[in-house]
Amino acid sequence: MEIFSALSFVLTSPMLIVAILLAAVVGMIVGAIPGLTAAAAIAMLLPITYYMDPLFALAFLYVIGKSGRYGGSIAAILFNTPGTAASAATQLDGYPLAQQGKAGKAMKVATISSVIGDFMGDILLIVGVGAIASVALRLGPPETFAIYFTAFIVIGSVIGKSIAKGLISALLGGLIAMIGLDPISGEERFTFGVFDLTNGIGLVPLMIGVFVLGEVFDQMEKRNKRMAALNTKAYDKNNDGLTWEEYKPCLPHAIRGGFIGSCIGILPGLGSAIAAFVSYGEGKRRAKKPEQWGKGALEGIAAPESANNAVSGPSMAPLMTLGIPGSTIGAILLGVFLIHGIQVGPTLFLTSKELIYQLFACGLIGIAAYGLIGYFGASQVAKLIVRIPQNVLYPMIFLTSFIASYSARGSMFDVLVMICAGVVGWFMRKYEFNTAAFIISFVLAKGTEESLRQSLLMSDGGLMVFIERPIALIFILLGISVMLLRIRSIRRERNQAENKELNNA
Template identity: 70%
Template sequence: MDILLGLATVFSSPALLGWVVLAALVGMVVGAIPGLTASAAIAMLLPVTFYMEPLSALAFLYVIGKSGRYGGSIAAILFNTPGTAASAATQIDGYPLSQRGLSSKAMKVATVSSIIGDFTGELLLIAGVGVIAAIALKLGPPELFAIYVAAFVVIGSVIGKSVVKGLASAALGVLIQMIGTDPISAVERFTFGSYDMLNGIGLVPLMIGMFVLAEVLSQIENRGKTIEQYEEPSSDEARARNRLTWTEYKPCMPHVIRSSFIGAFIGMLPGLGSAIAAFVAYGEGKRRAKNSEDWGKGALEGVAAPEAANNAVSGPSMAPLLTLGIPGSTIGAILVGVFLIHGIQIGPTLFLTSRELVYSLFAAGLVGIAAYGLIGFYGAAFVGRFITRIPTDILYPLIFLTSFVAAYSSRGSLFDVWIMVVAGFFGWMMKKLDFNPAAFVIAFVLAGGAEETFRQSLLLSDHGLLIFVTRPVALGFLSLGVATVFLRARALSREARAAALEDA
């Protein structure tokens, strides 16, 4: 019962406990600020941890990663701007809820779902770290590609009025992702000889531009007009409306449980990460939901599913990291560095040499989940109430400034600021012309990894595309994606036929 010993270690050290709680708070705040991602915060705080005890340092960064994934949902729900890529799926339903004055309720659903997802992932990790690592090794590029395909399906859920414009937006996202160095042949694509573009367009500045700056620009345009804002009738009534009851949360439970396992599975596979988990969970949730027509218009389930999935990634992604030294994410890569700086050799021998430390880290993870859960459940509602009271002519200039700071600070690059500005105008134009910024960003996030794994698979295969059919896990995820698209297409054509009949 190593984990009980680990928990004892955590609770008997006030300093460690303090770091864990601080990390929960820091992660939430940076996650909630659009553009300031948990990985950026970890990179910035890394030098501080060199002077800490190894366990405190690792626990601090590990918990920031967890609560940062959760914190992203706050901005997604309140401002329609995902704080991190992982919460891009949360905004699909979170923001409509917020527009109806139910932001606190949406945030509570996000908090509870994140905690359940995170606990599921963490417990799976503690129970089967060895098994997870063994599975992770056997899954290669073909399986990863199949999961990307299943994740692409979520684009169908964000496409609103115009299917053609939605698909065009997604195609543009793919095109912009192609800028940079070709992942296989290392040939430069669309770089126009610029070094800055060699690494491609950064996701963080792009997202800040498309969502944050574009929103500010729309607000400037609508200046003078009465802003469509939900007026709180009275603070008591608003509070009552935002109370979350078990009857309301109950329909979310099946989605949360399914999404937790989807997230945990995707977490095992290095390189996919929480954003992909959230997209797959949202797509799969919508497909199975009884009220799938409400998804995208402000369904609580639509917040619960991606939030459970993106946090469930956290725990299992530690298994390949610790036992195989394969970092599944940026945060993971930084954690590897921390282990090494403290002289701890990652790899199969870690559980022999530093067993106590590893289980104490897992225990700190459990405590961290509880900490951000409590802070989030009671604090997020307060934050939500507070922010809606700030007048827009103060709020938006502040957001405008933050977007520049955030775009610069993620990599310390002025080029990224330009990207952000260009993306801002581009996103604003897209919205004006009824194109779809969300489809654009999702396609952008997924296309790079999908291309790389697809071409790796073809290099690994003796029989071309057959490699996807002969590997069962790959086949499973591919069929899931194809089935979803097929069902959606059939539903759409039935609606179109019904509409045509009505017209006649």
């Protein structure tokens, strides 16, 4: 019932509505620009929100994240360049449709499906999050450590192509988080006598460095590759509209995609791209005419787009109930919570229940906002993106990253951290390490350490406490099983690829 009072509060707050609308447009544009992700935009805007009301700040960034996920489909359909990793699945059928002059139809299917998926995910979050939080409140340090451990393993091993590199990225994030004073004993760790390091490494400059400056370095290399021009034949006025008869076969795919995305979204680290491709594969398997998929099937857009956006809501569940960010956007939003002095975790629903439901309400209104703007104005957004000169955009982002990282704490040391993180982030991308796992692990590390040390104190230094307590054991086994399954699937893929090569030879 809290959600209805929250909805009425948000709907009667004109400034909040304006912020949501603005966030919907900003997210759509950012998501549609290839290379620039919603996470980067949110990281850059994060310090500004320090000066805003917490709800205003959270709603603004949360809706940018939602709209950004949808925005990726615009570039995928119109420019044959996915704006986000998840929209690569949309590109498979989206671009062929644009080539047939059906870009308008494809965009409308993408919009409706994104809205369906996002609403499904958010409703699941609203209904289930309270229950998860009440269970989370009863967990002790060993169970909490086991959940953190599982999150580490899942994040490290599932995202990316290499398990070793994923886990190393997660370990590097954990190691960086250890810099500074020990929260329990106050001992200095990895400070090497540098006074500025005693406060530890700030989340905001680290994120801006990895996601924003790292991306600027990346774009520096790619600057000679011009973005594909908007195909003028993509829009045929006779093929622009979408009828119910055309969308009707897409509806089951959108609903199924919504369920797939919601389930994948709850698991930390899996993300939109996996959800989109799983939904696309499942949709194709169940399609009446699978041979048309990949050649311009509207259903081929509905399935991945719905799953892609359905991830958004449930990925907030581990963050809000356990303090475990399920995605990079979740990690950044955690930064916003911390900036405003809001403790994220099971107690969040006791201390800030009203705020959380108001944020959910903003999310629902944000979905409707980007749905309406996208349905009627996606082509205008595409035209705007073509006009944005990339060689001006990235230098401006370069300058903004400095002032944004400084603004968080008014510290020039943070700027230095941001530059170093930018260089590290660029190297990580270059050598296929996982920046998302790096940042999420940085956030998780302190909680993991705290719960491990509390557990060890409880058990007089023994490790049996993790085996004797069934919930802790289940989570530890779950983490190990996920890693083993992932190793198996990678080996199978490698063997198939080698067999294919041998057959071709």
